[in-house]
Amino acid sequence: MFPKPIEQRGPGAKLTYQAILPLALIMWLLPLIAVAVFSIKPDADFTNGNYWGPPSSFEFFTNYGRVFFESDMPRYMLNSLLITIPTVIGAVALSSLTGFALGIYKFNGNLLIFFMFIAGNFVPFQILMVPVRDLTVSMNLYDTKTGLVLFHIAFQTGFCTLFMRNFIRQLPFELIEAARVEGVAEWRIFWFVVLPLMRPALAALSVLIFTFIWNDYFWAVVLTQGPDSQPVTAGITAFNSQFRAAYHLMSAGSIVAALPPVLMFFLMQKHFIAGLTLGAVK
Amino acid sequence: MATSATGHTGHGGRARAGWYKRNEIALTPWLFLIPGILFFAVYVIIPIFQSVWISFHEWDGLGAKEWVGTANYERLLTDDRKFDVSFWNNIRWLFLYLLAIPAGLFIALFLNQTVFGIRLYKSLFFFPFVLSQVVVGLVFSWFYLPREGLLNALLAVFGLGPVNILGDPNLATYGIIAASLWPQTAYCMILYLTGLNAVDPEQVEAARLDGAKGWKMLWYVILPQLKPATFIAFVVTIIGALRSFDLISVMTNGGPFGSTRVLSFYMFEESLSEFGFRMGYGAAIAVVLFFIMLGFIAYFLWSMWREEKGAR
Numbered sequence: 001m002f003p004k005p006i007e008q009r010g011p012g013a014k015l016t017y018q019a020i021l022p023l024a025l026i027m028w029l030l031p032l033i034a035v036a037v038f039s040i041k042p043d044a045d046f047t048n049g050n051y052w053g054p055p056s057s058f059e060f061f062t063n064y065g066r067v068f069f070e071s072d073m074p075r076y077m078l079n080s081l082l083i084t085i086p087t088v089i090g091a092v093a094l095s096s097l098t099g100f101a102l103g104i105y106k107f108n109g110n111l112l113i114f115f116m117f118i119a120g121n122f123v124p125f126q127i128l129m130v131p132v133r134d135l136t137v138s139m140n141l142y143d144t145k146t147g148l149v150l151f152h153i154a155f156q157t158g159f160c161t162l163f164m165r166n167f168i169r170q171l172p173f174e175l176i177e178a179a180r181v182e183g184v185a186e187w188r189i190f191w192f193v194v195l196p197l198m199r200p201a202l203a204a205l206s207v208l209i210f211t212f213i214w215n216d217y218f219w220a221v222v223l224t225q226g227p228d229s230q231p232v233t234a235g236i237t238a239f240n241s242q243f244r245a246a247y248h249l250m251s252a253g254s255i256v257a258a259l260p261p262v263l264m265f266f267l268m269q270k271h272f273i274a275g276l277t278l279g280a281v282k
Numbered sequence: 283m284a285t286s287a288t289g290h291t292g293h294g295g296r297a298r299a300g301w302y303k304r305n306e307i308a309l310t311p312w313l314f315l316i317p318g319i320l321f322f323a324v325y326v327i328i329p330i331f332q333s334v335w336i337s338f339h340e341w342d343g344l345g346a347k348e349w350v351g352t353a354n355y356e357r358l359l360t361d362d363r364k365f366d367v368s369f370w371n372n373i374r375w376l377f378l379y380l381l382a383i384p385a386g387l388f389i390a391l392f393l394n395q396t397v398f399g400i401r402l403y404k405s406l407f408f409f410p411f412v413l414s415q416v417v418v419g420l421v422f423s424w425f426y427l428p429r430e431g432l433l434n435a436l437l438a439v440f441g442l443g444p445v446n447i448l449g450d451p452n453l454a455t456y457g458i459i460a461a462s463l464w465p466q467t468a469y470c471m472i473l474y475l476t477g478l479n480a481v482d483p484e485q486v487e488a489a490r491l492d493g494a495k496g497w498k499m500l501w502y503v504i505l506p507q508l509k510p511a512t513f514i515a516f517v518v519t520i521i522g523a524l525r526s527f528d529l530i531s532v533m534t535n536g537g538p539f540g541s542t543r544v545l546s547f548y549m550f551e552e553s554l555s556e557f558g559f560r561m562g563y564g565a566a567i568a569v570v571l572f573f574i575m576l577g578f579i580a581y582f583l584w585s586m587w588r589e590e591k592g593a594r
Binding site: 001002003004005006007014017018021024025028029030031032034035038046051052094095097098100101102104105107110111113115116117118119120122123124125126127128129130131132133134135150151153154155157158161185186187190211214215216217218221222233236237240247250251254257258261262264265266269273276277279280281 | 306307308310311312314315317318319321322324325326327328329330332333336343391392394395396397398399400403405406407408409410412413414415416417420421422424425429430432435464469472473476477478479480481483486495499500503504510511514517521524525527528531532545546549550553554561564565567568569571572575578579582583586587590
């Protein structure tokens with residue numbers, strides 16, 4: 001193990017380390033802690049210039065209540081969910097098909113198609129922006145959740161294919177050969193042999209894509225406008241102009257907007273990290 | 283590998299089976315690929331070429347496109363001050379954003395211990411990565427506020443400040459990059475923590491017996507084993523640097539005086555701003571950005587391709 005385990009350096013070193021840890025964490029999360037503190041302060045603290053003193057009263061429920069009942073925030077959150085969940089399903093479904101095809105079969109152009117997916121996944125969004133916006137408008141899907149979902153599914157398929165294909169490559173190929181000898185149809189091999197083994201990959205990808213799409217801002221701005229279909233990342237700017245300079249409400253609003261992926265991460269941590277670090281270890 | 287018979291009748295009748303059955307292994311991958319390729323082609327591959335085509339036109343997004351040849355590029359590369367500013371800011375981003383890699387490695391080394399509660403610490407250190415860039419942008423723009431921000435409150439304790447980072451054209455870009463380093467460092471950290479976990483303990487012990495420790499150990503024994511993690515960190519960091527958009531849009535909206543524009547933001551501004559839709563010009567900016575990125579993409583793909591060749 002590297003660095004050398006702290007226990008081997010004596011009890012003093014261990015205690016120092018355990019004392020530094022929380023301090024380092026507070027430093028690291030300082031900007032966020034500041035926002036969390038802001039979000040429970042009363043309005044009066046800001047007019048009195050009491051920015052960094054202790055809150056003069058605890059206004060958690062007032063502030064968060066106003067976010068939920070006096071703004072479009074709940075609508076934006078719902079939009080985000082209605083955009084994110086279909087995208088996760090679509091992208092994971094498409095890429096388990098493509099990942100299976102590219103991971104199992106040898107055919108001309110396999111690597112070429114695989115690399116096309118990877119390369120497409122790396123391009124700058126701006127090179128797609130004008131044509132994709134145009135296409136969405138011409139399909140009458142501009143400013144709809146469907147328009148956003150379709151694009152997200154397509155774009156995420158690139159990353160998901162990379163992920164799935166590499167995962168399927170690690171499965172024992174003998175399983176598939178054995179099934180073929182048994183005369184099992186190829187699609188049944190996919191459904192009954194490979195798919196059950198892909199469960200960890202499906203979970204990891206779902207969590208990752210959920211976070212990526214929930215946090216998307218660029219495409220939300222390009223393809224939607226207004227509270228009918230905008231997700232929360234784009235809606236928060238409208239929210240902030242509604243409560244201009246009311247830092248306690250804006251802070252509460254952004255914490256609410258950030259919460260779902262944070263929950264997802266803490267609940268599904270193992271899958272999340274397994275997904276992000278796939279390939280980091282050979 | 284041993285498999286038990288599952289009761290399927292063997293091969294009788296397969297010779298007479300249909301054309302599909304006979305070509306099953308050749309056909310199946312394509313059937314599985316069709317939906318994915320179709321989606322990807324329509325929304326990703328074809329638009330790249332369309333953008334290149336549009337960049338040779340003048341177009342407001344609605345009316346007819348007017349062919350102008352390379353006029354957009356000529357203007358872009360010869361007399362567009364905004365383009366120059368954006369380009370150099372992109373270079374700044376590219377170099378400074380890479381600091382996330384050593385910073386992530388440093389935190390990973392710091393946290394790679396087994397004391398009580400370390401797992402929770404690791405997750406909390408990682409957690410800025412889960413926040414959306416919009417929230418990170420808001421959090422940091424409040425952090426930087428000259429009057430209400432915590433940064434100036436802290437500087438005041440040391441008798442410094444106040445500084446208005448986002449209001450100063452010379453500082454604003456660096457302020458945004460610092461904000462972007464926060465989640466990116468967290469990501470690099472988690473890559474390295476995973477990598478460190480898989481470092482071969484025998485090699486470390488052997489090196490220790492040979493008297494290696496500290497920097498020497500890190501450089502000659504540990505880092506070579508972290509190579510796959512470093513590669514991924516490079517890929518995502520470089521792509522992320524060139525994609526920077528959200529933070530700029532949220533924190534400064536390109537200002538003050540256009541000093542924080544980058545190509546991706548400038549492109550958006552030209553194509554979809556209140557000053558009118560100049561899609562042709564915007565597309566030309568996007569194409570330039572695309573070619574900058576293509577250099578990196580080609581290198582990444584080449585590295586991956588070498589590995590694929592090694593694998594089979």
